[in-house]
Amino acid sequence: MSEAPASGRGARGAAGSASAGAVAVDVGDLPLGGGALAVLRPALALLAPGGVLSVRSTSSGFSEDFASWCRAERHDDLGAETGPDGATTHRVARGADGVARGPREDGMRLPRRDGALLAADVLAAVPFPARADPGSGFAPRGAQVEPGGPAYPVDLVERDRVAPPETARLYDQAVAAQWDAARDVPWDRVGALPPALERAVGQTMTFLAENELSALWVPAKFLPRVHPAYAEVAMLLGITLADEARHIDVFLKRARAGGGGLGVSHVTTSRSLLSLLEQEDFTEAMFLLSVLGEGTFLDLLRYVETHAPDEATAVLVARARADETRHVHFGLAHVRHALAHDSTLYGRLEAAVRRRAATMGDAGVPPAVQDALTVLAARGTEPRAVARGHEAFRALLHEMHENRMKRLVHAGFTPEQAQTLSDLHTPNFM
Amino acid sequence: MSTIVLGAVAYDAKVVPIWEGIRAHFREVGVPMDFCLFSNYERQVEALLAGHVDVAWDTPLAHVRVRRRTGGASQSLGMRDTDRDFRAKVVVRKDAGVRTLADLHGRTLAVGSRDSTQARILPLHFLAQAGVDLARVRVLPFDTDLGKHGDTGTSELDVLAALRDGRAQAGAVGDLVWVTEQAAGRVDPARLEVLWTTPAFDHCMFDALPSFPQDRARAFWGALDAMKWDDPRHRRLLELEGLRRWVAPREEGYASLVAALDAQGGW
Ligand SMILES: [Fe+2]
Ligand SMILES: [Fe+2]
Numbered sequence: 019m020s021e022a023p024a025s026g027r028g029a030r031g032a033a034g035s036a037s038a039g040a041v042a043v044d045v046g047d048l049p050l051g052g053g054a055l056a057v058l059r060p061a062l063a064l065l066a067p068g069g070v071l072s073v074r075s076t077s078s079g080f081s082e083d084f085a086s087w088c089r090a091e092r093h094d095d096l097g098a099e100t101g102p103d104g105a106t107t108h109r110v111a112r113g114a115d116g117v118a119r120g121p122r123e124d125g126m127r128l129p130r131r132d133g134a135l136l137a138a139d140v141l142a143a144v145p146f147p148a149r150a151d152p153g154s155g156f157a158p159r160g161a162q163v164e165p166g167g168p169a170y171p172v173d174l175v176e177r178d179r180v181a182p183p184e185t186a187r188l189y190d191q192a193v194a195a196q197w198d199a200a201r202d203v204p205w206d207r208v209g210a211l212p213p214a215l216e217r218a219v220g221q222t223m224t225f226l227a228e229n230e231l232s233a234l235w236v237p238a239k240f241l242p243r244v245h246p247a248y249a250e251v252a253m254l255l256g257i258t259l260a261d262e263a264r265h266i267d268v269f270l271k272r273a274r275a276g277g278g279g280l281g282v283s284h285v286t287t288s289r290s291l292l293s294l295l296e297q298e299d300f301t302e303a304m305f306l307l308s309v310l311g312e313g314t315f316l317d318l319l320r321y322v323e324t325h326a327p328d329e330a331t332a333v334l335v336a337r338a339r340a341d342e343t344r345h346v347h348f349g350l351a352h353v354r355h356a357l358a359h360d361s362t363l364y365g366r367l368e369a370a371v372r373r374r375a376a377t378m379g380d381a382g383v384p385p386a387v388q389d390a391l392t393v394l395a396a397r398g399t400e401p402r403a404v405a406r407g408h409e410a411f412r413a414l415l416h417e418m419h420e421n422r423m424k425r426l427v428h429a430g431f432t433p434e435q436a437q438t439l440s441d442l443h444t445p446n447f448m
Numbered sequence: 449m450s451t452i453v454l455g456a457v458a459y460d461a462k463v464v465p466i467w468e469g470i471r472a473h474f475r476e477v478g479v480p481m482d483f484c485l486f487s488n489y490e491r492q493v494e495a496l497l498a499g500h501v502d503v504a505w506d507t508p509l510a511h512v513r514v515r516r517r518t519g520g521a522s523q524s525l526g527m528r529d530t531d532r533d534f535r536a537k538v539v540v541r542k543d544a545g546v547r548t549l550a551d552l553h554g555r556t557l558a559v560g561s562r563d564s565t566q567a568r569i570l571p572l573h574f575l576a577q578a579g580v581d582l583a584r585v586r587v588l589p590f591d592t593d594l595g596k597h598g599d600t601g602t603s604e605l606d607v608l609a610a611l612r613d614g615r616a617q618a619g620a621v622g623d624l625v626w627v628t629e630q631a632a633g634r635v636d637p638a639r640l641e642v643l644w645t646t647p648a649f650d651h652c653m654f655d656a657l658p659s660f661p662q663d664r665a666r667a668f669w670g671a672l673d674a675m676k677w678d679d680p681r682h683r684r685l686l687e688l689e690g691l692r693r694w695v696a697p698r699e700e701g702y703a704s705l706v707a708a709l710d711a712q713g714g715w
Binding site for chain 2: 049050051052053055078079082083085086087089090092115116153165166167168169
C-alpha cells in the first residue's frame with residue numbers, strides 16, 4: 019500500500035486571511051441580474067466583514083443597480099470612480115450579516131492509497147468535533163455554516179458517546195466486504211438431508227433470522243438521532259443495516275431451500291429481543307446488542323458453520339459471521355471509547371444488563387433451538403451421534419461464556435465486572 | 449407594564465405569523481404586546497389617532513399623515529434597516545430607444561398604485577423635479593391593492609409585466625423589488641435596463657401618539673433591538689418582515705414625500 023502524504027491543511031485560510039486585504043473582480047458588461055452577481059457574490063464571500071472588494075464594470079445598468087443591491091444585502095457601498103476608459107470601479111465593504119462560520123477548506127487534498135480514497139483518510143483530514151451544534155443541521159462536517167439555522171432534533175451530539183475513531187475504517191471495510199445473498203452462496207449445493215436434520219436446519223435458520231431482524235430494527239432506531247457531524251457513524255450503521263437485511267434474507271432462504279421450512283418462534287426469544295428494542299440509550303443498546311448479543315452470536319454462527327450439513331449452509335453462515343465480526347468490532351470500539359470518557363458508564367451498563375435479566379426470569383435457551391442445535395451437531399437422530407451433539411451444544415455454551423469474558427475485558431471491563439455481566443447475559447444468546 | 453397594543457395592516461397572509469412571532473418574542477423579553485390587524489392604512493391611522501392602538505406600523509404615507517395630524521408631535525419609535533435610503537428605479541425596455549429622461553416624453557410610463565410611495569408618488573415627483581414634463585408622458589397606472597400603500601408589491605410586478613410585454617416603454621418600481629427580481633433571475637437583462645435612479649427616501653415607521661409614555665416607548669424599542677438575525681428564533685420573522693435589524697427613527701428621510709404630497713395634492 020502506497021502512503022501518500024496526509025492532506026495539507028496548510029493552504030487553508032488563504033482565503034480567510036484575504037479579509038485583511040482587498041480583492042478585485044471584473045464583471046465586464048454583465049448586468050447585475052445577467053451574471054454579474056455570480057462573479058461578485060463569491061468574491062465577497064471570501065472576505066471577512068469590512069473587507070473591501072473592487073468591482074470593475076462597463077455596464078451603465080450595473081452601476082445604477084449596484085448601490086441598491088448593496089443596500090438590499092447590507093454591504094457598505096463605498097462609492098465608484100469612472101476611469102479614462104469609461105469603465106466604472108465600485109468599491110464595497112462586506113457587511114457583517116450571515117457570515118458563515120469556520121474556515122474554508124482551501125487547499126485540502128485527500129491522500130490516495132493505491133489509487134483509492136478512503137473514508138478513514140477523510141476522517142483523519144476532517145476529524146469529528148468533540149461536540150456538535152444541532153443548529154448546523156445536515157451541513158456536511160467541514161462546510162462553512164451560515165448562522166441562524168434551525169436546531170435539528172438530534173441528541174447524539176458528543177463525540178465520546180457516539181463516534182469512536184475506528185468508525186471510518188470499519189465503514190471502509192464494510193463497503194469493501196459487501197456480498198450478494200442471491201448469487202454469492204452456492205445455492206445448488208443445498209444437501210438432500212434426512213427430514214429430521216432438515217427440520218433442525220429450518221429451526222436454526224428461523225432462530226437466526228429472528229435475531230437478525232432485531233439487529234436491523236435496533237440500530238435503525240438510533241441512526242436518526244446521530245448528529246450529522248458524525249455522519250460516518252450513520253453511514254456505518256446504514257451499511258450494517260444492509261448487512262442485517264442480507265442475513266435475514268439468506269437465513270430464510272436456506273430454511274426454505276431444502277424442504278425443512280421455518281420452525282417455531284419462542285416467547286423467550288421474543289421477550290429478549292423486545293428488551294433490546296426498548297433500549298433508549300445508544301451506548302447501552304450498542305453494548306447489549308453488539309458486544310454481548312452479536313458477540314455471542316459469533317460463537318453460535320461458528321458452531322453452525324462447523325456442523326453445517328451442506329456447503330451452501332457453511333458458506334452463507336461463514337459470510338454472515340464475517341459481517342458480524344465487524345459489527346462486534348464497532349460495538350467494542352464504541353463501548354471502549356465511551357468507558358474511557360465516562361467513569362459512570364460501567365454502573366449504567368451493569369444496571370441495564372440486570373434490568374434485562376430481570377425481564378427474562380429463569381428462562382433457558384429456547385427448547386426448540388437447543389434441540390435443533392443438538393441434532394445439527396449430531397447430523398441426525400442416531401442416539402450415539404445425538405450424545406455427541408449434546409456434548410457439542412454444552413461445549414458451545416461454555417465457549418460463549420469464555421469468549422464473552424474475553425470480549426468484555428477487551429472492551430475495558432475488569433475480570434470481575436466481565437464475570438458479572440457474562441453471567442447475567444440472556445439465555446436467548448442475543 | 450400594561451400590554452402595548454400594536455396595529456398592523458394585513459397586506460398578506462404572512463402578516464399573522466410575523467406578528468404572532470414578534471408578540472411571543474416581546475413577551476419573552478418582558479414587554480407584553482398584542483396586535484390588531486387592519487385591512488388598510490387609512491383605518492389604522494384613524495385607530496391610532498383615536499387611541500384604539502398604542503403603536504401603528506405605518507408606511508411612509510401613513511407616517512407623514514400621522515405627523516401632520518398630530519402637528520409633528522407624534523413619536524417615531526423605530527424602523528427597519530431596509531427602510532432607510534430607499535430609492536425608486538425608472539426601468540426601460542432596451543428596444544424603446546429611451547436614453548435620457550427627456551426621451552420619456554411621448555412614451556408610456558407604467559406606475560404602481562396611487563398610494564404606493566416607491567412606485568408612484570415619489571418617482572413621479574422626482575421625475576418632475578428632474579425636468580420631465582409629466583403632461584407629455586402617457587402614465588399607465590396599476591391601482592392594485594389600494595389601501596395597502598404598495599406593501600403587497602403587486603403593482604410593481606404589474607409594472608414589470610407591462611414592460612416585459614411592451615404595454616409600456618418605461619416603468620417605475622422600488623429598488624428592492626428591482627434587485628430582488630433580478631437576483632431571482634426573473635428579469636431578462638437583454639430586454640430591460642435601468643434608465644434612472646431617484647434620490648433616496650425613507651420607508652416604514654412605528655408611530656405612537658405624543659401621549660404614549662416614555663417608559664413604554666423605551667421598552668418597545670428595547671424589545672425590537674433584542675431581535676438578532678443570527679438567532680434562529682428571530683431569523684424567520686426578520687426574513688418575513690424584510691429586515692436584518694431594527695434601527696432608530698429619523699425624520700429627514702420623509703421630506704421629499706411631504707413635498708410630493710403638497711405638490712400633487714395627495715394628502
Ligand atoms: Fe447479522
Ligand atoms: Fe450484526
